[in-house]
Amino acid sequence: MVHPAALELALVTKRYGTTVAVDAIDLKIPAGTYCCLLGPSGCGKTSTLRMIAGHETVSDGDIVLGPSNVTDLPPAKRGTAMMFQSYALFPHLSVIDNVAFALKMRGQDKPTRHAKAAALLKLVAMDKYAGRLPAQLSGGQQQRVALARALITEPQLLLLDEPLSALDPFLRIKMRAELKRLQRELGISFIHVTHGQEEAMALADLVVVMNAGKIEQMGSPREVFNHPRTEFVARFMGGHNVITASGGKIAVRADRMHLTSPGTVWDGHSVSAVVTDVEYQGTYVQVTLKGSDEGDLVAQIPEGEFDRNPTEVGASVLIGWDPGIAHRLGHA
Amino acid sequence: MNESSLKQNIVAWLQAGPLTLVFLAFFIIPLIFVTIVSFWDYNDYEMITTFSGRGYTDTFEGCIDKLPEMCTILKTYGSTLKFCLIVWLATLVIGFAVAYFLAFHVKSQTWQIGLSLLCTIPFWTSNVIRMIAWIPLLGRNGIVNKALAALHLTSQPVEWLLYSEFSVIVAFVHLFTFFMVVPIFNSMIRIDKTLIEAAYDAGATGWQTLINVIIPLAKPGIVIGSIFVITIVMGDFITIGVMGGQQIASAGKIIQTRLDAIQFPAAAANAVILLAVTMMIIVAMTRLVDIRKEL
Numbered sequence: 001m002v003h004p005a006a007l008e009l010a011l012v013t014k015r016y017g018t019t020v021a022v023d024a025i026d027l028k029i030p031a032g033t034y035c036c037l038l039g040p041s042g043c044g045k046t047s048t049l050r051m052i053a054g055h056e057t058v059s060d061g062d063i064v065l066g067p068s069n070v071t072d073l074p075p076a077k078r079g080t081a082m083m084f085q086s087y088a089l090f091p092h093l094s095v096i097d098n099v100a101f102a103l104k105m106r107g108q109d110k111p112t113r114h115a116k117a118a119a120l121l122k123l124v125a126m127d128k129y130a131g132r133l134p135a136q137l138s139g140g141q142q143q144r145v146a147l148a149r150a151l152i153t154e155p156q157l158l159l160l161d162e163p164l165s166a167l168d169p170f171l172r173i174k175m176r177a178e179l180k181r182l183q184r185e186l187g188i189s190f191i192h193v194t195h196g197q198e199e200a201m202a203l204a205d206l207v208v209v210m211n212a213g214k215i216e217q218m219g220s221p222r223e224v225f226n227h228p229r230t231e232f233v234a235r236f237m238g239g240h241n242v243i244t245a246s247g248g249k250i251a252v253r254a255d256r257m258h259l260t261s262p263g264t265v266w267d268g269h270s271v272s273a274v275v276t277d278v279e280y281q282g283t284y285v286q287v288t289l290k291g292s293d294e295g296d297l298v299a300q301i302p303e304g305e306f307d308r309n310p311t312e313v314g315a316s317v318l319i320g321w322d323p324g325i326a327h328r329l330g331h332a
Numbered sequence: 333m334n335e336s337s338l339k340q341n342i343v344a345w346l347q348a349g350p351l352t353l354v355f356l357a358f359f360i361i362p363l364i365f366v367t368i369v370s371f372w373d374y375n376d377y378e379m380i381t382t383f384s385g386r387g388y389t390d391t392f393e394g395c396i397d398k399l400p401e402m403c404t405i406l407k408t409y410g411s412t413l414k415f416c417l418i419v420w421l422a423t424l425v426i427g428f429a430v431a432y433f434l435a436f437h438v439k440s441q442t443w444q445i446g447l448s449l450l451c452t453i454p455f456w457t458s459n460v461i462r463m464i465a466w467i468p469l470l471g472r473n474g475i476v477n478k479a480l481a482a483l484h485l486t487s488q489p490v491e492w493l494l495y496s497e498f499s500v501i502v503a504f505v506h507l508f509t510f511f512m513v514v515p516i517f518n519s520m521i522r523i524d525k526t527l528i529e530a531a532y533d534a535g536a537t538g539w540q541t542l543i544n545v546i547i548p549l550a551k552p553g554i555v556i557g558s559i560f561v562i563t564i565v566m567g568d569f570i571t572i573g574v575m576g577g578q579q580i581a582s583a584g585k586i587i588q589t590r591l592d593a594i595q596f597p598a599a600a601a602n603a604v605i606l607l608a609v610t611m612m613i614i615v616a617m618t619r620l621v622d623i624r625k626e627l
Binding site: 081106 | 524
């Protein structure tokens, strides 16, 4: 049986020569958590994942999984399993032999390991394809096989390196739901590396936003989205305007902005701006503006409200917000 | 068939044409001639253009009535196949190791290219010179014997170092290992490195990864390299002649002797036999692996 275990990183550092890829990060992931490591490319999220997997040595610090310190153990002795970005299925082995590979390495006989592999293929709805070669499968099917292969060792922790990036947008959303379902059913922790904030918010119990080798912020998707701690997080999570106010920068959600014509009295804070773009998005209208001393600002106005007070490119407007929802940003 | 597809067809034929002509002129037609000549008659000084199986019957003379003792031709083929097997094994092991080192241990592409070129340096001189280079090393008064004597390991020169089966094998391995290295390296370089990581993640040891992942994926290269080495060794008579001190028989040597005796039909018959044997080996090897997948 699978025993979910908590993961703890303590001052984990990765140096390549003189460059520091991961800078003394501390991270606790409770058992049975879907955790997303989120950040731009080069932020250290993949290095972190690979150190947890045991495919990268740790320059400094400790990785503790459940009761044991796994920092110096090889991957197969950690109780983790990794699903690779390109899936890394063995091209010369059939689907069932790919899934059973780890058991073959442990010396289990063919009937035993095939029975177990078949059960896992059923779990990911790929049992009909057991005899095929990976090249005869679509991207989504290959991913299911890779998932089954990673799960065959009954890991306490599944590590996924940008698992959805090779799929087309439609399939991506479908597989996303499936990953979440699997994680819930298995009850183990998933650590999922991604650069898509939408993906992270949809999946994660715990979002860890990384930048330049450090953790900028972690918390539930709601916490991180509504209370971005730094300008980086506000900008990376999207949907926010970063505005310089007296006493520092603030973040205001783009869907809470209001547009009024200059001269009207607005009960709140506002800045004057010029409309540079109007895009119809269905349920709302996205208005891009250039503030007098800000960068680009975005207002997402509900369709009805926009119709009552339409605006067009080149118009001078006041863009305002309720000070109660403005969120003060700290320094990175 | 409409006009444009007809035009495409002509273009395709024109593109395939030159190589087809080269093959016809330098491979198919000579092969047909050799086969025809192999069925001509001959006497001690000329060939006679009448149909005869004498080229073949002479070759296998005494093979049946001398049984269970082996006749000359079977003994010769036996010895050639033995060389073939030993050289194949040696070049395979060395070639695989070199290719593995180049593909998996040398990380930078510049170094991979540089080291591969280094392997080609012996090809800057002719085969014969590379063979002769072994003589001062392995001879009675060669470096190896002198070193052994100086270390008091031997009281008199070791005779089997030169003009022996040993020296033939050494020269073969030296000459042909590179033909193993290139195709195997070419197969290995295409192996996705994350497969090795995936095997490691699944708990495979280095040895298990080699057996279960690298060798199966390098198989096409192994077969192509093996075909190179086996065909060359099967037909060789120069290396066996020079390094064996003209004392060792080989399938190729029979053909050369017959040619020297102006018994062209007999030489042609032996060439056809050699071709048939070699083809059988290659067909057996390609049964193991579909090399068309690699090309």
